[in-house]
Structures are given as structure tokens and as C-alpha cells.
Amino acid sequence: MIDMGKTIIYYYSATGNSLYVARFLQERLPAVELRSIPEELNSGRFEARADQIGFVFPMHYFSLPMQVEEFLEKVSFKESPYLFAIATCGVPYWGRPFSDMNAILAKKRRQLHGAWFLRLVSNYLPYRDTAAQWRISIRAWFAERKLNGIAKAVAQNDHHDTWQVLRDMRQRYHEEWRERQEMIDGQFSCNTEKCTSCGMCQRICPKSNIVRPAGYPVWQHKCVECLGCLHICPVEAIDYGEVTKGRRRYRHKDIQPKELLHDFSSK
Ligand SMILES: Cc1cc2nc3c(=O)[nH]c(=O)nc-3n(C[C@H](O)[C@H](O)[C@H](O)COP(=O)(O)O)c2cc1C
Ligand code: SF4
Ligand code: SF4
Structure with a gap:
């Protein structure tokens, strides 16, 4: 070395x-x-x-x-x-x-x-x-x-x-994406019958863009579309429009869910 x-x-x-x-x-x-x-x-x-x-x-x-x-x-x-x-x-x-x-x-x-x-x-x-x-x-x-x-x-x-x-x-695609940032999370929905209120979607969000006043996620329009919330939900309650329904969620095999969570509250 x-x-x-x-x-x-x-x-x-x-x-x-x-x-x-x-x-x-x-x-x-x-x-x-x-x-x-x-x-x-x-x-x-x-x-x-x-x-x-x-x-x-x-x-x-x-x-x-x-x-x-x-x-x-x-x-x-x-x-x-x-x-x-x-x-x-x-x-x-x-x-x-x-x-x-x-x-x-x-x-x-x-x-x-x-x-x-x-x-x-x-x-x-x-x-x-x-x-x-x-x-x-x-x-x-x-x-x-x-x-x-x-x-x-x-x-x-x-x-x-x-x-x-x-x-x-x-460059044009990237700029157009940034221009519609406030609309990105309008695509997200949560199936409240599936949601167990575990809070992982809220804790993975790098923008603190998710609140859960009634247990399930509500998005606050400052999403950066990392897709962490969509992939981490253990019961696949979160979807992006209709297109993600039935599609396989992903996480790298060597990384545990808890390693992707943030704890901003302690800072
Ligand atoms: C909003 C968004 C846009 C993406 N755009 C591209 C892209 O332009 N080209 C590409 O090869 N992958 C793209 N990807 C895929 C990611 O770059 C890729 O899966 C990455 O390895 C995920 O890394 P992470 O697991 O560390 O978040 C995109 C993913 C997201 C969420
Ligand atoms: S996609 Fe990422 S930034 Fe957007 S709400 Fe979900 S976790 Fe937060
Ligand atoms: S990760 Fe899924 S089950 Fe957990 S609170 Fe969010 S939507 Fe509900």
C-alpha cells in the first residue's frame, strides 16, 4: 500500500x-x-x-x-x-x-x-x-x-x-428536470392500507421533504428525486404515478436499509 x-x-x-x-x-x-x-x-x-x-x-x-x-x-x-x-x-x-x-x-x-x-x-x-x-x-x-x-x-x-x-x-434534459423540481413529488402516492407507519421513508429523505402527521408520508414539494423513499418502503406502499406498480424495488446487496437513513434531528 x-x-x-x-x-x-x-x-x-x-x-x-x-x-x-x-x-x-x-x-x-x-x-x-x-x-x-x-x-x-x-x-x-x-x-x-x-x-x-x-x-x-x-x-x-x-x-x-x-x-x-x-x-x-x-x-x-x-x-x-x-x-x-x-x-x-x-x-x-x-x-x-x-x-x-x-x-x-x-x-x-x-x-x-x-x-x-x-x-x-x-x-x-x-x-x-x-x-x-x-x-x-x-x-x-x-x-x-x-x-x-x-x-x-x-x-x-x-x-x-x-x-x-x-x-x-x-445539458438540456438536466436543466428541464431542475426547472420542474417543485412538481416532482406530485407523482408520489402512498397506499395507506399497506403503510405500517414505520417512518423509514421519512428518515431516508435527504431533503427532509416528508412529514407523517397521520403516520403515512406526505411530501412537501422540495423533492430532489433521489427515489430513496420509493425503494426503501418495506411494504412497497409508495408508488410514482402508476408506472412503478409491480416493479421490483432495489437496494445494493451489501448495504443494509439502516445505513441509508439520516438522523437530522440529533444535529
Ligand atoms: C432521478 C434519477 C435520474 C437518473 N438518471 C440517470 C442517468 O441519467 N443515467 C444513468 O446512467 N443512471 C441514472 N439514474 C440511475 C442512478 O444513477 C443509478 O442507479 C445509481 O447508481 C444509484 O445510486 P445510489 O444507489 O447510490 O443512489 C438516475 C436515477 C435517478 C433517481
Ligand atoms: S425521492 Fe428522495 S428527496 Fe424526494 S421525497 Fe423521496 S426520499 Fe425525499
Ligand atoms: S416506509 Fe412505507 S410503511 Fe414505512 S411509513 Fe413510509 S410508506 Fe409507510
Whole structure:
């Protein structure tokens, strides 16, 4: 193992893919501290002091999740760290997360040194059903191989750029998605006959967008469409329009539901 100092990995994860990646790197690199981006936003901790700083997040509409973008605007780096990013996704290369990241980092006179896509499983259930188990297993095998290479590259502070296919064309989709943010959660509904009032949907929400005055969820129109609430509900009481009815919910096999929950109340 190469001798180096501390690494901070900021992660954002609704169904565990990005948390799995962050954990994978934590196990293979020395002195890695994981920090949850929603929890950093909630606590207002925006200073990062480490030799290496990484960001692991899902691709959302061909670019950054809204809260990852918000955090990148706010975070400040002390000294000159090695910066890297990994975008987990269902379809690799189609998008522009790293050029959008670099545009934000440029305002702080920084750029990414390493950037990688990592194809796992799409959790975007409104578009299509979760992949079959055999496909998930094959993707996991390829992902682990690629991750071993990424861990070695990060350990050596390697520079790594990547393809971002049709990145200019994809900007429009991302902007349109952001413009209709207040309408996103109008699509959610809860089957109150199935709901057991367990509260997991409320506790996974990275935006505190769910209240439960009568036990079941009510959405507050500041959703960032991570889809955590939809996937985590243990009785599948939550749906997104009609299209998700009967579709398989997803969570990365190595991540437990409780690892995805937030507890903002204690902060
Ligand atoms: C709102 C939304 C938009 C998404 N857009 C894309 C996309 O443009 N390209 C892609 O490959 N995957 C897309 N996905 C799938 C996720 O990027 C992918 O499943 C990711 O690994 C989930 O990570 P997580 O489990 O850490 O949340 C999208 C998912 C959501 C919820
Ligand atoms: S309401 Fe659901 S989809 Fe929206 S941000 Fe919260 S957990 Fe994510
Ligand atoms: S996670 Fe499901 S069962 Fe639990 S409170 Fe939310 S909707 Fe109800």
C-alpha cells in the first residue's frame, strides 16, 4: 500500500450503489473518512482538510444530483488536495457530471484529477423495472474489477479523464428536470392500507421533504428525486404515478436499509 495521508470521501446514496463504492475504497485505501453529503449540508460543515478528497454519487439526469451540486458550491478545500469523483449509473458515459463538476470547482480554482463512471444498476424505476438478478450479478462482477483499478489509481494520485458522451445535448434534459423540481413529488402516492407507519421513508429523505402527521408520508414539494423513499418502503406502499406498480424495488446487496437513513434531528 502506498504511503499517504488522509482521504475524505463525500458520498450521496439513495439505494446503496454509491455507498458501496465509498465503502469499497475505504477498505482498500489507508485513513479514509466517509462523510454523507446530506448530513454535511444539514450540519453546515463545509470545510475539507485532507490530502485526497473524493466524491461518489449517482448520476441524476445525465449529471449531478441537485444536492451534490449544492454541496460542491459550498465546500471549501484547505491546501491543494488530489480531487477525484466517481459517478455510479445505469448507463455509463451518457452525460456530463464531471464537466459540470469542473465548472463549479473552477470557481474555487480547482479541477478534478481523476473521474470515473461506474456502471451498477439503475434505480430509476419510473423509466424501467429493476434489472434481473443475473444482470445485477454480472454488473457487480465488472464493477468490482473496475473498482480495484480505481482504488489503485487513487492510491497513486493518478490523473484520469473519461468519456462523457453527448454531454452538450444532455445539458438540456438536466436543466428541464431542475426547472420542474417543485412538481416532482406530485407523482408520489402512498397506499395507506399497506403503510405500517414505520417512518423509514421519512428518515431516508435527504431533503427532509416528508412529514407523517397521520403516520403515512406526505411530501412537501422540495423533492430532489433521489427515489430513496420509493425503494426503501418495506411494504412497497409508495408508488410514482402508476408506472412503478409491480416493479421490483432495489437496494445494493451489501448495504443494509439502516445505513441509508439520516438522523437530522440529533444535529
Ligand atoms: C432521478 C434519477 C435520474 C437518473 N438518471 C440517470 C442517468 O441519467 N443515467 C444513468 O446512467 N443512471 C441514472 N439514474 C440511475 C442512478 O444513477 C443509478 O442507479 C445509481 O447508481 C444509484 O445510486 P445510489 O444507489 O447510490 O443512489 C438516475 C436515477 C435517478 C433517481
Ligand atoms: S421525497 Fe423521496 S425521492 Fe424526494 S428527496 Fe425525499 S426520499 Fe428522495
Ligand atoms: S416506509 Fe412505507 S410503511 Fe414505512 S411509513 Fe413510509 S410508506 Fe409507510
